[in-house]
Amino acid sequence: MKIIGVNIPKNIRYIIEQLNNAGYEAYVVGGCVRDSLLGLRPKDWDLTTNATPDEIKTVFKDYELINNNGEKHGTVTVRYNKENIEITTYRVDGEYKDNRHPESVSFTRNVKEDLARRDFTINAIAYNEKEGFVDPFDGIDDLNNKLIKAVGNAYDRFDEDALRILRMLRFASVLDFEIENSTLIAAEKLKNNLLTIAKERKTTELNKLVCGKGFARILNNILAYNILKTVLPLDDKHLYNMNLLFNIFNSAPLADRDYILSYCFLFTRLEARHSLFNYLILSNEDKDYINDICRTVTENCRLLGGKYQYLQLDHQDVDRYIITKALHELKHNDDKEYCKYVMVSSIIMSWVIGDINGYKLSKLGKDLEDILNNGCYSLKQLAINGNDLIELGLEPGPVIKDILEGYLKDVIEGKLENNKEILIEKVKSEIIDKIRR
Numbered sequence: 001m002k003i004i005g006v007n008i009p010k011n012i013r014y015i016i017e018q019l020n021n022a023g024y025e026a027y028v029v030g031g032c033v034r035d036s037l038l039g040l041r042p043k044d045w046d047l048t049t050n051a052t053p054d055e056i057k058t059v060f061k062d063y064e065l066i067n068n069n070g071e072k073h074g075t076v077t078v079r080y081n082k083e084n085i086e087i088t089t090y091r092v093d094g095e096y097k098d099n100r101h102p103e104s105v106s107f108t109r110n111v112k113e114d115l116a117r118r119d120f121t122i123n124a125i126a127y128n129e130k131e132g133f134v135d136p137f138d139g140i141d142d143l144n145n146k147l148i149k150a151v152g153n154a155y156d157r158f159d160e161d162a163l164r165i166l167r168m169l170r171f172a173s174v175l176d177f178e179i180e181n182s183t184l185i186a187a188e189k190l191k192n193n194l195l196t197i198a199k200e201r202k203t204t205e206l207n208k209l210v211c212g213k214g215f216a217r218i219l220n221n222i223l224a225y226n227i228l229k230t231v232l233p234l235d236d237k238h239l240y241n242m243n244l245l246f247n248i249f250n251s252a253p254l255a256d257r258d259y260i261l262s263y264c265f266l267f268t269r270l271e272a273r274h275s276l277f278n279y280l281i282l283s284n285e286d287k288d289y290i291n292d293i294c295r296t297v298t299e300n301c302r303l304l305g306g307k308y309q310y311l312q313l314d315h316q317d318v319d320r321y322i323i324t325k326a327l328h329e330l331k332h333n334d335d336k337e338y339c340k341y342v343m344v345s346s347i348i349m350s351w352v353i354g355d356i357n358g359y360k361l362s363k364l365g366k367d368l369e370d371i372l373n374n375g376c377y378s379l380k381q382l383a384i385n386g387n388d389l390i391e392l393g394l395e396p397g398p399v400i401k402d403i404l405e406g407y408l409k410d411v412i413e414g415k416l417e418n419n420k421e422i423l424i425e426k427v428k429s430e431i432i433d434k435i436r437r
Contacts, residue, residue, distance in 0.1 A: 024050055038143065090108045174209070176217070187223075194227075
């Protein structure tokens with residue numbers, strides 16, 4: 001990985017300069033440094049300093065200070081240039097008794113002691129423009145090697161705060177990194193500590209974890225999967241080819257799925273779907289949506305041998321028209337975003353039905369995405385309609401719909417351009433002229 005550098009925003013740089021001018025150290029630290037080095041845009045900028053909260057308030061005595069009750073943990077919030085900027089004193093955590101929070105914190109003047117209390121090496125890097133990087137645990141090397149590794153003793157880190165175990169999986173999934181072996185072993189040994197963590201906090205991590213590009217890797221790793229099952233007890237039997245499914249969806253252009261879509265993947269084959277909802281904090285709207293997709297898949301899979309038999313995809317070349325018909329038989333809706341979800345339910349159906357190989361599944365996904373991107377996947381989007389055919393002299397009736405569906409099939413398959421003049425000429429030459437003869 002090429003180290004890109006850290007481009008500190010103007011407001012943050014100003015705060016650092018004010019602390020430096022008063023004789024104190026100050027760095028940006030944690031996720032903002034990690035994301036910057038990965039070429040990502042940080043969502044938040046965390047500032048750390050050797051100044052105590054009282055000293056921070058003295059430095060910024062002429063500025064508005066926001067009282068957010070963070071001072072007991074060493075955080076002072078300064079209002080500058082219409083932005084609330086949190087500044088936290090270097091600290092050392094006291095004893096942990098609830099697998100989540102330290103009983104106390106004490107302040108230190110040593111930035112390395114502050115970095116030593118953090119969870120993973122890639123989050124234990126500090127930076128400022130004057131001193132450069134402070135990286136006592138070789139986090140930059142681990143970023144280069146795409147590795148999640150605990151700071152210091154992994155057992156201690158996870159015993160202090162069990163949520164770090166889920167954060168480990170989340171980082172591995174979202175960043176598509178490997179987990180260092182001793183770190184993973186320690187996490188698996190202490191996985192039951194996750195049972196003490198609030199469901200809301202676990203849901204927040206899971207919602208991000210299931211969307212990551214590396215999620216298939218977690219499902220494939222027995223230790224990582226054992227950890228995941230502690231907080232979301234999946235049925236092993238339904239994971240057949242699950243890694244294939246996620247790899248297909250992680251290949252653009254379907255990589256922008258959200259957590260609701262991911263839960264649809266995970267829950268489709270499970271009879272005990274509703275019990276899994278007990279492990280998550282989801283809105284009723286989200287639950288209804290997941291249930292709707294899963295019910296659609298289940299009900300239509302039961303129709304095998306009937307009109308949905310083709311969803312077994314026995315042939316290497318997928319009939320894109322039949323797929324499109326399936327989409328609209330599942331849910332008649334011309335909203336493109338919703339159709340994308342229905343498209344996904346068709347892909348899940350094909351996967352659930354059975355032994356579908358990677359080529360077929362990949363081609364199905366690409367074909368369906370092409371259909372949506374081409375902007376013509378229903379009769380309403382076809383450039384001609386029934387009135388056009390009636391004006392050309394055809395009698396109203398079911399035959400008009402059959403004619404239009406025939407042309408829709410040709411448009412979807414790329415045999416015809418969705419152009420009104422071209423389609424009108426087609427109708428004239430292929431239908432009207434024949435009638436007149």
